Amino acid sequence: MRNLNRFIEHTALKPTLIAKDIDQLVEEAIEYEFLGVCVPTFWVRKAAREIKNHGIQLVTVIGFPLGYQMTENKLDEIKLAIDNGANELDIVMNISAFKSEMGWTKIELAKCAQIIHDNNCLMKVIIETAYLSDEEIVKASLICQDAGTDFVKTSTGFAPSGAKVEHIKLIRSTIHSNIGVKASGGIRDLATSLKMIEAGADRLGVSAGVSIMQEML
Numbered sequence: 436m437r438n439l440n441r442f443i444e445h446t447a448l449k450p451t452l453i454a455k456d457i458d459q460l461v462e463e464a465i466e467y468e469f470l471g472v473c474v475p476t477f478w479v480r481k482a483a484r485e486i487k488n489h490g491i492q493l494v495t496v497i498g499f500p501l502g503y504q505m506t507e508n509k510l511d512e513i514k515l516a517i518d519n520g521a522n523e524l525d526i527v528m529n530i531s532a533f534k535s536e537m538g539w540t541k542i543e544l545a546k547c548a549q550i551i552h553d554n555n556c557l558m559k560v561i562i563e564t565a566y567l568s569d570e571e572i573v574k575a576s577l578i579c580q581d582a583g584t585d586f587v588k589t590s591t592g593f594a595p596s597g598a599k600v601e602h603i604k605l606i607r608s609t610i611h612s613n614i615g616v617k618a619s620g621g622i623r624d625l626a627t628s629l630k631m632i633e634a635g636a637d638r639l640g641v642s643a644g645v646s647i648m649q650e651m652l
Contacts, residue, residue, distance in 0.1 A: 436629060436632070436651075439625075439628065439629075439632075439647070439648065439651065440467050440468050440469050440470070440644075440648060441468070441469075441470050442470065442628075442632060442636070442637070442638060442639045443467075443469045443470055443471075443638075443639050443641055443644045443647070443648075444469070444470060444471040444472065444473045444492070444494050444617075444619075444638055444639065444640045444641070445460055445463060445464045445467075445469045445471070445472045445473070445641070445642075445644040445645075446472070446473040446474075446494075446592075446619070446640050446641055446642045446644075447460045447472075447473070447474055447478075447642060448473065448474070448475060448496065448499070448591075448592065448642075449642075452474075452475065452478065454478075454481065457474060457478050457481055457482055457485070458485065460472050460474065460482075461482060461485040461486055461491075463644065463645050464486065464489075464491050464644075465486070465489050465491070467644065467645065467648050469491065469644055470491070470492055470638070471491055471492030471493065471494045471523065472486065472491060472492075472493060472494065473494035473495065473496070473525070473640060474493075474494075474495060475495065475496065475499070476495050476496070476497070476512060476515065476516045476519075476521075479493065479495050479516050479519040479520055479521050480519040480520060482520070483519060483520025483521075484520075492522055492523050493520055493521050493522050493523065494521065494522075494523040494524070494525060494559075495516045495521040495523075495524060495525070496524075496525045496526075496527065496561075496591070497509050497512050497513055497516065497524050497525065497526045497527065497547070498512070498526055498527040498529075499525075499527055499591060500527060500591040500592075500593040501527065501530075502526075502527030502528055502529050502530055502531070502561070502563070503529050503530070503531045503532070506539075506542075506543045506546060509526065509543070509547060510546060510547065510550060513526075513547060513550050513551060514550060517550075517551075517554045517556055521556070522555075522556045522557065523556060523557040523558075523559065524547075524551055524556060524557070524558055524559070525559040525560075525561055525588055525617075525640075526544065526547050526558060526559070526560050526561065527560075527561045527563070527591060528540065528544065528560050528561060528562050528563070528575060528578075528579070529543060530562075530563055530566055530567075533571075533575060533578070534571075540578055541578045541581060541582050544560060544578065544579060544582035544583075544584065545582040545583060547582075548582055548583035548584060549583075552583065557585045557586070558583070558584050558585050558586070559584065559585060559586035559587070559588045559615075559617055559638075560579040560582070560584045560586070560587055560588060561588045561589070561590065561591055561619075562575040562576065562579065562587060562588070562589070563589075563590055563591060563594050564589045564590060564596075564598070564599065564602045565590060565594035565595050565596045565597070565620075566594060569605060572602060572605055572606065572609075573605065573609050575587075576605075576606050576609045576610050577609060577610070579610070579614075580610045580611060580614055584614065585614065585615060586614065586615040586616065586617045586637070586638065587606050587610060587614065587615075587616055587617070588616075588617035588618075588619055588638075588640065589602055589603070589606070589616075589617065589618055589619055589620060590619050590620030590621075591619075591620065592619060592620040592621070592640075592642075594620070596620070596621065597619060597620020597621030597622065598618035598619055598620050598621060598622055598631060598636075600630050600631065600634045601634075603616055603618055603631055603634035603635050603636050604634045604635060606635070607634065607635030607636075608635075615637035615638060616635055616636050616637055616638070617636065617637065617638035617639070617640055618631040618634075618636040618638070618639055618640070619639070619640030619641070620640075622639055622640075622641045622643070622647075623641070623643045623646075623647075624643070624646075624647060624650065625647050625650035625651060628641070628647055
């Protein structure tokens with residue numbers, strides 16, 4: 436697949452990240468012409484300086500990794516991330532509220548969407564499929580769609596399991612065609628990457644982007 440690099444968001448979200456890891460992430464993204472880099476909010480400003488003029492999307496995570504922060508905290512985090520240079524924001528859905536069947540789940544995401552879209556940025560919602568039944572995956576995906584998300588994303592990478600082909604297919608068949616699907620969590624090789632794309636993924640959130648690309652050589 437010649438354009439596999441344009442599906443990849445080169446990701447560094449481990450808790451032991453240091454500055455030189457961000458430097459390396461950006462250097463690799465430039466070398467392989469990855470679509471984007473995904474970093475924690477703390478490192479957004481640095482990454483923004485490094486990728487300037489390279490046409491690489493700057494992705495960060497909000498409410499990461501558990502998603503049950505207060506809505507006000509998430510909104511403040513979004514505003515600061517955008518001010519620092521992020522142009523795509525991956526929001527962890529409040530799974531606690533969702534499983535409590537609270538309507539606030541959709542309200543919170545709609546509030547996030549308004550700020551993000553008012554700033555001409557993209558929103559992805561992480562529904563954390565590892566904690567959901569198939570029925571809940573469908574319900575969560577529809578909530579994300581109704582709230583105005585641009586993508587539904589499978590996982591944070593911190594749950595017991597990550598993206599699965601069957602879940603990608605389920606999400607893709609549930610939401611409108613103009614909403615993207617991002618597969619993330621546990622994608623470490625070329626074969627798995629291609630299976631995710633074949634299943635309907637439009638983006639891949641991976642930390643193994645370089646080794647995946649090298650498999651194609």
